[in-house]
Amino acid sequence: MSFRIDEEFVLRENQKALSWLEEDYAHLGRQLLRRGVEIERLAERAIAFRVAVPSWGVGTGGTRFARFAGPGEPRSVFEKLDDCEAIQRLVRVTPGISLHIPWDEPDSAAELKSYAAARGLFFDSMNSNTFQDQPGQKLSYKFGSLTHADPAVRRQAVEHNLHCLELGVKLGARSHTVWVGDGGNFPGQVHIRRALERYLESLRAIYAALPDGLRMYIEHKLYEPAFYSTVLNDWGTSYYCTRELGPRAYSLVDLGHHAPNVNIEMIVARLIQLGKLGGFHFNDSKYGDDDLDAGSIKPFQLFLIFHELVDAERDATPGFDPAYMLDQSHNVTDPVESLMTSAVELVRAYVQAHLVDRAALLEAQERNDAIAALQLLKQAFTTDVGPVLAMARHRAGGAIDPLAAYRASGYRGRKAQERPAAARQGAGIV
Ligand code: LRH
Ligand code: MN
Numbered sequence: 001m002s003f004r005i006d007e008e009f010v011l012r013e014n015q016k017a018l019s020w021l022e023e024d025y026a027h028l029g030r031q032l033l034r035r036g037v038e039i040e041r042l043a044e045r046a047i048a049f050r051v052a053v054p055s056w057g058v059g060t061g062g063t064r065f066a067r068f069a070g071p072g073e074p075r076s077v078f079e080k081l082d083d084c085e086a087i088q089r090l091v092r093v094t095p096g097i098s099l100h101i102p103w104d105e106p107d108s109a110a111e112l113k114s115y116a117a118a119r120g121l122f123f124d125s126m127n128s129n130t131f132q133d134q135p136g137q138k139l140s141y142k143f144g145s146l147t148h149a150d151p152a153v154r155r156q157a158v159e160h161n162l163h164c165l166e167l168g169v170k171l172g173a174r175s176h177t178v179w180v181g182d183g184g185n186f187p188g189q190v191h192i193r194r195a196l197e198r199y200l201e202s203l204r205a206i207y208a209a210l211p212d213g214l215r216m217y218i219e220h221k222l223y224e225p226a227f228y229s230t231v232l233n234d235w236g237t238s239y240y241c242t243r244e245l246g247p248r249a250y251s252l253v254d255l256g257h258h259a260p261n262v263n264i265e266m267i268v269a270r271l272i273q274l275g276k277l278g279g280f281h282f283n284d285s286k287y288g289d290d291d292l293d294a295g296s297i298k299p300f301q302l303f304l305i306f307h308e309l310v311d312a313e314r315d316a317t318p319g320f321d322p323a324y325m326l327d328q329s330h331n332v333t334d335p336v337e338s339l340m341t342s343a344v345e346l347v348r349a350y351v352q353a354h355l356v357d358r359a360a361l362l363e364a365q366e367r368n369d370a371i372a373a374l375q376l377l378k379q380a381f382t383t384d385v386g387p388v389l390a391m392a393r394h395r396a397g398g399a400i401d402p403l404a405a406y407r408a409s410g411y412r413g414r415k416a417q418e419r420p421a422a423a424r425q426g427a428g429i430v
Contacts, residue, residue, distance in 0.1 A: 046392035061329030072415025183226025250278020279323030295345030
C-alpha cells in the first residue's frame with residue numbers, strides 16, 4: 001500500500017499550533033480593521049485561490065551540466081500524482097495538475113483520470129513537446145518543429161499537438177499549452193519573417209482542431225534552446241499571434257522567459273488591457289530561465305504582478321480569467337517542499353495585493369503624489385499576512401505549517417523505501 005499523508009495526521013499536527021494561530025489571527029484582524037480591511041474577506045480569498053502544479057516539477061530537475069536525483073523519485077505519472085496529492089493535502093490550493101506529453105502519456109486516459117479524481121486532483125493544462133526527439137520518431141526537431149523548413153516536420157509537430165488535444169479531452173483538461181524552442185543560433189540561420197509565418201500557419205492548424213471549451217495558450221520565450229533568434233520571443237509577437245488565431249487563443253507569461261530587468265508587471269497589465277492574458281508559468285530567476293521557486297528571488301516583482309491581477313479582478317475586467325500555473329525545476333531541494341512553499345508564496349502575494357487601498361492609490365496617482373502611491377503598495381507588501389494564509393489552509397483541511405507537517409510525516413523517507421531508484425518512465429527534463 002503506497003504511503004499517503006491523511007487528513008487526521010494534518011489535523012493532529014495543526015493542534016500543536018492552533019492556539020497561537022488564533023491569537024495571531026485575532027491580533028492581525030484588529031490591525032487590519034483599523035485599515036478598513038475585514039480579515040475574514042482575505043481568508044475567503046486565500047481559500048479560493050488556485051494554482052496548478054507541473055507534473056514535471058515533482059521529480060528532481062537538472063541542468064545541462066548534471067542532475068542529482070533525490071530519494072524516492074516518482075517513476076511514473078501515477079507516482080507524480082501521488083506527490084501532487086501530498087502537496088494538495090497540505091496547502092489546499094493546488095488540485096489542478098499540468099501534464100506534459102509524451103512524458104506523461106498514459107496507457108489508459110480513463111485510468112489516469114480516475115486515479116487523479118480519487119486523489120482530489122484534476123488536469124489543468126496539457127503541454128505539447130516538439131522540443132525533443134522521441135524514440136522511434138520519424139523526423140527530427142533539431143532544426144525546429146512548427147516552423148521547420150520541411151513541411152513534413154511541421155506536419156509531424158502539428159499531428160503531435162492534435163494528439164495532445166484528443167488526450168486533453170479524454171482527461172478533462174481545460175487548456176492546451178504550446179511552447180516551442182524553434183529558432184536559430186546564428187545570424188542568417190533562420191529567415192525571421194518566414195519562420196513566424198510558418199509558426200502561425202502551424203498554429204492555425206492546431207487552433208482549427210481546438211475542442212469546444214478548451215483554451216489555447218502560446219508561451220513566448222526570449223532565448224534557449226536557440227541562442228540567437230527564437231520564433232516567439234516576446235509578448236508583442238505572442239499578442240499578435242493570439243489575435244490572428246482567434247478568441248480562444250491567449251498569451252501565457254512564463255516569468256523566466258524575459259530579459260533581465262524587463263518590467264513583467266507592465267506586460268501583464270498590457271495583456272489584461274488587450275484581453276489576451278491567458279495565464280502564467282510562475283517561477284523566479286536571477287539571470288536567465290532559471291526556473292527557481294516562485295517568490296524566492298524577486299518577491300516584490302511577484303507582488304506587483306498580483307497587484308495588476310487583483311486590480312483587474314476588482315474592476316471585473318471582461319473576460320479576465322487567467323490560469324495560474326507553476327513551472328519550476330528543483331535541482332537542489334525536495335520538489336514537494338519547493339512546490340508547496342512556492343504555492344504559499346503565490347497566495348501570499350495575492351492576499352497582500354488585496355490589501356492595497358485602491359481608492360487612496362487612485363487619489364495619489366491623480367494628484368501625482370508618487371511617494372504616497374509607493375507607500376500604499378509597500379504597506380500592503382510589508383504586511384505579514386502569514387496568519388491569514390495559515391488560517392485559510394487550516395479551514396480548508398490543510399496544514400497550518402505545511403513544511404513542518406510534511407517533514408513530520410516522513411513522506412520522502414517512505415517514498416524512498418517504496419520507490420527504489422529504478423529506471424524512471426517518461427522522466428521529462430534531464
Ligand atoms: C520552456 C518551459 C515550457 C515547458 C518547459 C517545461 O522553458 O517553460 O513551459 O514546456 O519549460
Ligand atoms: Mn514555462
